[in-house]
Amino acid sequence: FMLFTMGNVGLPGTSGFVGEILTMTGTYGVSTWTAIVAATGVIFSAVYALTLYRRVVFGTITNPKLADITDLDWREVAIFAPLIAATLVLGVQPGLVMNLTQASVDHLVSAYQAAIGG
Secondary structure (H helix, E strand, O other), X not given: OHHXXXXXXXXXXOHHHHHHHHHHHHHHHHOHHHHHHHHHHHHHHHHHHHXXXXXXXXXXXXXXXXXXXXOOOHHHHHHHHHHHHHHHHHHHOOHHHHHHHHHHHHHHHHHHHHHHOO
C-alpha cells in the first residue's frame, strides 16, 4: 500500500513520477500558468494521499466489523507482486512502454496540430 501511495504522490523511481514529470514539463512548454495550476493540484493530491495512508495504516479501527481484518496472505502477495514490480520497473525504465507507444503518440500529435492549424 505504501509503494502505491508513493507512486500516486509521484515519488522518483515509481511509475507515477514519470507521468507527472512528463505532464508538467510538457504543460510548462505550452502554458506556464496551466503548469502552475497543475503543480498545485499535484501538491494537493500528495497531501490527500499521505493523509489517507496515515489514517488507513496508523489510524484506529472504528467499525467493529473490520477488527478481524488480517495482513495479506500468500495469494494476495502473489497478486500484488507483479503490480509492485511493474510500478518500480516502469519508474526506473519508462522507455519500455514509451518506445511501444511512440508511433501512436506521434500520429496523435500530428493530427492535433493539423486540427488546430499549427
